[in-house]
Each structure stands twice: as C-alpha cells, then as structure tokens.
Amino acid sequence: MAYSEKVIEHYENPKNVGTLDKEDPNVGTGLVGAPACGDVMRLQLKISDEGVIQDAKFKTFGCGSAIASSSLVTEWVKGKTVDQAGTISNKEIAKELSLPPVKIHCSVLAEDAIKAAIEDFKKKKAARGR
Amino acid sequence: MKLPIYMDNHATTPLDPRVLDAMLPYLKDDFGNAASRNHVFGWKAEAGVEAARKHVAALIGADPKEIVFTSGATESDNLAIKGVIDFYRAKGDHIVTLKTEHKAVLDSCKRLERMRQERIDELKMLRLGELTGRDVTAEEVATLEIKHDLEKDEQLQRWISKVQTGARVTYLDVKKDGLVDLEQLKAAITDKTVLVSIMLANNEIGTVQPVAEIGAICRERGVLFHCDAVQGLGKVPFDVNAAKADLVSITAHKMYGPKGVGALYVRRKPRVRIAPIIDGGGHERGMRSGTLNVAAIVGFGKAAELARLEMADEAKRLEKLRTRLLNGLKSKLDMLVVNGSMETRLPGNLNVSFAYVEGEALMMAIKDVAVSSGSACTSASLEPSYVLRACGVDEDMAHSSIRFGLGRFNTEEEVDYVIDLMARSVGRLREMSPLYEMAKEGIDLKSIAWTAH
Numbered sequence: 001m002a003y004s005e006k007v008i009e010h011y012e013n014p015k016n017v018g019t020l021d022k023e024d025p026n027v028g029t030g031l032v033g034a035p036a037c038g039d040v041m042r043l044q045l046k047i048s049d050e051g052v053i054q055d056a057k058f059k060t061f062g063c064g065s066a067i068a069s070s071s072l073v074t075e076w077v078k079g080k081t082v083d084q085a086g087t088i089s090n091k092e093i094a095k096e097l098s099l100p101p102v103k104i105h106c107s108v109l110a111e112d113a114i115k116a117a118i119e120d121f122k123k124k125k126a127a128r129g130r
Numbered sequence: 131m132k133l134p135i136y137m138d139n140h141a142t143t144p145l146d147p148r149v150l151d152a153m154l155p156y157l158k159d160d161f162g163n164a165a166s167r168n169h170v171f172g173w174k175a176e177a178g179v180e181a182a183r184k185h186v187a188a189l190i191g192a193d194p195k196e197i198v199f200t201s202g203a204t205e206s207d208n209l210a211i212k213g214v215i216d217f218y219r220a221k222g223d224h225i226v227t228l229k230t231e232h233k234a235v236l237d238s239c240k241r242l243e244r245m246r247q248e249r250i251d252e253l254k255m256l257r258l259g260e261l262t263g264r265d266v267t268a269e270e271v272a273t274l275e276i277k278h279d280l281e282k283d284e285q286l287q288r289w290i291s292k293v294q295t296g297a298r299v300t301y302l303d304v305k306k307d308g309l310v311d312l313e314q315l316k317a318a319i320t321d322k323t324v325l326v327s328i329m330l331a332n333n334e335i336g337t338v339q340p341v342a343e344i345g346a347i348c349r350e351r352g353v354l355f356h357c358d359a360v361q362g363l364g365k366v367p368f369d370v371n372a373a374k375a376d377l378v379s380i381t382a383h384k385m386y387g388p389k390g391v392g393a394l395y396v397r398r399k400p401r402v403r404i405a406p407i408i409d410g411g412g413h414e415r416g417m418r419s420g421t422l423n424v425a426a427i428v429g430f431g432k433a434a435e436l437a438r439l440e441m442a443d444e445a446k447r448l449e450k451l452r453t454r455l456l457n458g459l460k461s462k463l464d465m466l467v468v469n470g471s472m473e474t475r476l477p478g479n480l481n482v483s484f485a486y487v488e489g490e491a492l493m494m495a496i497k498d499v500a501v502s503s504g505s506a507c508t509s510a511s512l513e514p515s516y517v518l519r520a521c522g523v524d525e526d527m528a529h530s531s532i533r534f535g536l537g538r539f540n541t542e543e544e545v546d547y548v549i550d551l552m553a554r555s556v557g558r559l560r561e562m563s564p565l566y567e568m569a570k571e572g573i574d575l576k577s578i579a580w581t582a583h
Contacts (some may be wrong), residue, residue, distance in 0.1 A: 061487070064491050128242035
C-alpha cells in the first residue's frame with residue numbers, strides 16, 4: 001500500500017510525542033483503542049482554566065496512519081478552545097492525510113482520543129468544583 | 131551492499147541467473163509447442179520439458195511420470211484436493227487439514243464445504259415443497275425447516291446421505307509451536323475420510339511438520355496424503371517415499387525459479403487418481419490440459435536441480451545467518467518473542483514479535499528492507515495472522531510480528547545492517563508507544579478495560 005506524503009511526513013517527523021503529567025488537574029488524558037486491534041492512542045491535552053488548549057502530547061501504538069493521525073490532531077487542537085477541538089471530525093483528519101478506506105478507523109480513533117481527553121479534563125474539573 | 135535489501139524469501143525468491151540462462155533459448159529460437167509431434171520445434175520443446183520433469187522428480191525422489199506441470203502451487207493444491215474429492219466420491223467425502231495451511235488449501239476446502247451445503251439447501255427446499263404441498267423459495271427455508279423439524283425428517287436425511295457434491299472438512303488445531311498433534315490427526319480420520327492435506331513447512335513461522343509420521347498414519351488408515359511442500363522444498367530434505375505422500379504441491383518461484391509454473395506430484399504405485407479441474411487437449415496425461423509453459427518449465431527444472439545439489443550447504447549457511455540475525459536482535463532489544471519452534475523450522479525463517487510496536491509501522495520504518503508482518507494492517511481484512519492466532523499467539527503480539535525470510539542471495543553484511551536498523555526503529559517506535567511506557571511503569575496491560583473498535 002502506498003502512503004500519502006503527509007502520512008509519511010508525520011510518521012517520520014511526528015509532532016508532539018510525549019507525556020504530560022496525568023495528575024495535573026489541567027491535563028486531560030484520553031486512552032482509546034485496544035492492543036488486540038493493533039492500535040492504541042493516548043492523547044493528553046493541557047487546558048487552561050479558561051478552556052483553551054495550551055499543549056498537546058501523544059503516544060501511539062499503531063500503524064503509520066494511526067501515528068500520523070495522532071500527530072496531526074496534536075497540531076490542530078493547540079490554541080483551540082475545548083469546544084472547538086471537540087468538533088474536529090474523523091472526516092477532516094482522513095481528508096487531510098488522504099487515508100485510504102482501510103485506514104479510516106485510524107482517523108476515527110484520533111477523533112475519539114480528542115473527545116476522551118476533553119471528557120477526562122471535564123471530569124477532573126467537576127471533581128475539583130465539588 | 132545494495133539497498134533495498136530483499137528479506138522476504140517466503141513470498142517469492144529472485145530468479146537465479148543460472149535459471150534465467152537455461153530459460154532464454156526457449157524464449158527465443160526454441161519456442162515450439164511441446165505437444166507438436168511432427169517437427170523439430172516441437173521435439174526440442176518436448177525434450178526441454180522432459181529434462182525438466184526429471185529434475186523436478188529427482189528433487190523429491192519421484193519418477194518423472196509422476197510429475198504433472200501446473201501454473202503454480204495454488205493450482206496444484208486446488209487440483210489435488212478437488213481432484214481427489216471428485217474421483218473418490220464413492221469412497222467418501224471427508225478431508226482432514228490444519229488451520230495453519232495455506233489459503234490455497236483452506237479456500238479449496240471451504241469451497242467444497244459450501245458446494246455440499248448448497249446441495250443440502252436445495253434438498254431442503256424440495257423436501258419442504260413436498261411437506262407443504264407448494265413451491266418453497268430459498269428465503270423461506272430457514273423458518274420452515276424449524277417448523278417442520280427437518281433435522282428429524284428421515285426422508286431428507288436419506289437424501290442428504292446420497293449427496294454427491296462437495297465435501298466435509300475437519301480443520302485441526304496445531305500445537306503452540308505450529309506442529310500437528312498426531313493423536314488428534316488419528317482421531318479425526320473416519321471411514322469417510324479420503325484425504326489428509328498437511329503442509330511440509332509453514333509459510334509464516336517455518337514450522338516443519340513430521341511428514342513421515344503423517345504419511346505413515348495415512349497409509350495405515352487407507353487415506354491419501356496430500357502435502358503442500360512449497361515452502362520446504364530445497365530447504366529441508368523431502369522424499370515422497372519416505373513421507374509416503376500421494377500428492378505433493380510444488381512451485382518454482384520459491385526456489386529461485388520463475389513465477390507461473392509449478393507441479394503436482396501424483397503417485398503411481400499404488401496408483402492415485404484425480405479428476406482434472408481444467409478440461410481441454412488432455413495434456414499431462416489428462417490431468418492438466420493446456421499448452422505447456424515450456425521456458426518456465428525448463429527454468430523450474432534448472433531451479434530444482436540447483437536446489438537438490440546445493441541444499442545441504444545452503445541450509446547450513448542460512449541457519450548461520452538466521453542465528454546471527456536472532457542473536458543480534460536479542461543483544462540490542464528486550465521484550466521480543468520468537469513465534470514458532472526453533473527446533474523444527476526452516477533454516478531461513480525467523481518470525482519475531484517486537485512487543486508494543488505495531489508491525490506495519492515497523493515495516494514503514496525499515497522501508498529499505500523487504501520483510502512481512504502478521505499485522506492486520508498489512509491486509510485488507512483487519513484480522514491479524516490466522517497462523518499466529520492458531521498457534522495461540524495473542525492478537526496484540528500477532529500485530530507486532532515481523533517475518534524475516536532469508537534466502538540464497540542474502541549476506542552477513544545485510545543481516546548486520548538489518549539488525550542495526552531494526553534496533554533503531556523498534557527503539558524509536560517504542561518511545562512513541564503508550565503501551566511500552568505503561569509496561570515499563572509496571573502496569574499490567576491485560577488489566578485495562580480496552581475499548582475494542
């Protein structure tokens with residue numbers, strides 16, 4: 001299977017690989033996928049009290065398209081508000097990376113990872129508010 | 131050293147230059163049809179084919195008359211399985227095979243099962259028509275067969291016992307190392323069994339099956355033994371009489387011959403019969419019609435000759451290279467697991483799972499080295515290797531597997547390059563892997579409720 005240039009670029013020079021402190025109340029962590037399915041994404045967002053995403057880090061176990069999808073979304077979400085980031089859809093990711101049909105699930109996973117990270121942040125915030 | 135490096139010799143092998151030299155005359159001046167009996171062009175072509183037949187036969191200890199040339203091993207597997215079932219229908223219709231066989235065997239078996247089922251479905255439709263006194267459509271069968279309790283319908287069961295189409299198949303599990311369980315094999319053979327189909331060596335994990343024992347069991351029980359010997363021939367010793375094999379599938383392009391040519395060995399003493407699946411001019415003693423692919427057959431013959439003469443030394447050399455590869459990888463990387471057995475394995479095969487790294491991503495990282503992966507991402511099916519799964523390898527480890535296939539033209543220098551590249555690439559991808567980080571922190575990955583997708 002031939003990869004698109006953008007997939008190769010993100011795969012070879014992935015942006016924002018790393019780990020944020022998951023105990024930090026401003027960090028939301030999303031862990032999606034399953035090892036048995038061949039892909040697991042962990043996306044971490046550092047979100048200000050005003051709800052703006054200041055930093056994003058990922059680690060991904062998966063194929064080149066999965067790694068590229070996660071790398072891409074870390075770039076996209078930075079500077080966005082939580083609400084804006086929550087509207088990023090897998091279709092946009094798949095289009096940007098020219099993913100073939102068999103790789104669409106990688107983009108779905110990336111969308112799920114954003115939603116899961118935001119969800120985790122909101123839960124933490126709610127727990128703090130109590 | 132030249133890049134890219136080819137280390138996928140189970141998929142196919144490069145053409146040996148000596149094979150090409152043998153073929154060239156038959157692509158130029160000696161272009162005749164081997165079936166032309168009345169002129170020198172035909173005679174030359176026929177002589178080339180018959181010389182090749184002798185070499186192919188010699189590789190497996192057979193008589194040249196027992197070799198039927200085909201388009202390749204997929205056709206040979208189809209011909210052996212469908213040909214036997216068709217011819218020995220009066221004796222029985224049951225096949226025993228392994229879950230780890232090549233798809234050419236498994237899918238041939240599945241088609242025969244489907245054919246039988248379709249025939250049974252037709253009979254059900256007819257029987258329900260009798261019972262209801264009206265025309266029953268195919269769509270109605272599912273509901274009506276329960277209503278009329280067809281399972282206990284004696285008339286239908288009598289009809290089904292007379293079905294002459296397709297076959298019944300038992301797919302045996304394998305042990306962790308990929309080997310057949312001989313006791314299970316014995317237990318699976320019934321009085322309706324006509325064929326056992328078990329490969330010589332597995333294409334993914336290189337497991338070499340105990341064919342002599344399998345053949346002895348089959349002979350004792352009066353069942354034919356078909357052996358898909360594609361991966362093992364020219365790599366490990368194989369003799370049709372030692373293995374008591376009745377049918378053997380062979381291909382040229384896994385032994386440095388050309389693609390598009392193979393053979394089926396069909397035993398003459400005691401005589402084994404098969405019904406052809408391709409009808410036509412009655413070539414190859416009626417078992418495989420079609421003008422012979424003369425140049426490719428000549429190349430096949432040369433490849434078989436070289437394999438026979440050079441196997442002993444080459445096997446030792448490959449085993450040394452493989453040991454070097456495995457030891458090199460182990461010295462630079464932790465958490466790698468060898469899939470399959472190291473005791474009974476093709477000398478050029480190494481299948482390793484690099485934990486916490488996905489196989490396709492790894493292949494992308496080593497794009498100057500051609501290997502294979504059991505990862506689902508390399509196939510359209512999204513299912514990881516059925517061979518590794520059948521050997522009890524966890525799905526995540528199947529996704530992390532890489533198959534190295536060392537061959538005649540690989541060198542020590544190439545192996546060292548691959549070790550270095552693999553170590554760097556696995557290292558880089560593990561730094562990117564959340565699973566590796568979690569495992570290093572001591573988190574049991576099996577304890578996490580993953581969201582399957």
